[in-house]
Amino acid sequence: MLSMRIKLDKELIEKDGVYNYDELLVYLQDTIETMGAETWVDDYNYLHCDVYDWLYHPPCDEMGQIYLWLRTIDWFGRYCLRWGLISDYDLEYRKIKNGVYTEDLLATERSCNPLFTRGKSREELESYKPVDYRKGIFE
Secondary structure (H helix, E strand, O other), X not given: OEEEEEEEOHHHHHHHOOOOHHHHHHHHHHHHHHOOOEEEEOOOOOEEEEEOOEXXXXXXXXXXXXXXXXXXXXXXXXHEEEEEEEEOEOOOOOEOOOOOEEEEXXXXXXXXXXXXXXXXXXXXXXXXXXXXXXXXXXX
C-alpha cells in the first residue's frame, strides 16, 4: 500500500480568513478520490490518502498524480503543516522486508518549491524538523 498523510494548518487558515478549513478538506478528499485514492480524516485532523496495490497495477501511478497536483497548489503550499509518504513497497514493487519506506514530502518541497516557502520566515523554515513517519506522526 502507498499512503500519504496530510495536515493543514487550521489556525493559519482561520487567521487568514480567505478559505474555510472544512471546505478545503472536503475539496482535497473529493479531488484525491477522483484520482483513485481512498481518503479519510483521523482524530488528529490528518487526511489519509491510501492507494492499494492491485495485481499488475502499481499504486504509484495514482499517488504520483496526486503528488504532482498538490505541489502546484498555491494555498496548499501555504497551509500545509505535515505531508508525508509511506510505502511498504520498494521502487521495484517488492515487499520491503524490514519495515516501510517513508519520506517527508513537505521537507522536500520546502527545499525546492517556492510555493512552500512563501510567507514563511527564515527561522520557521530553518527550525522545521523532518518527520520520520515510521515513528508516528501524532505530535
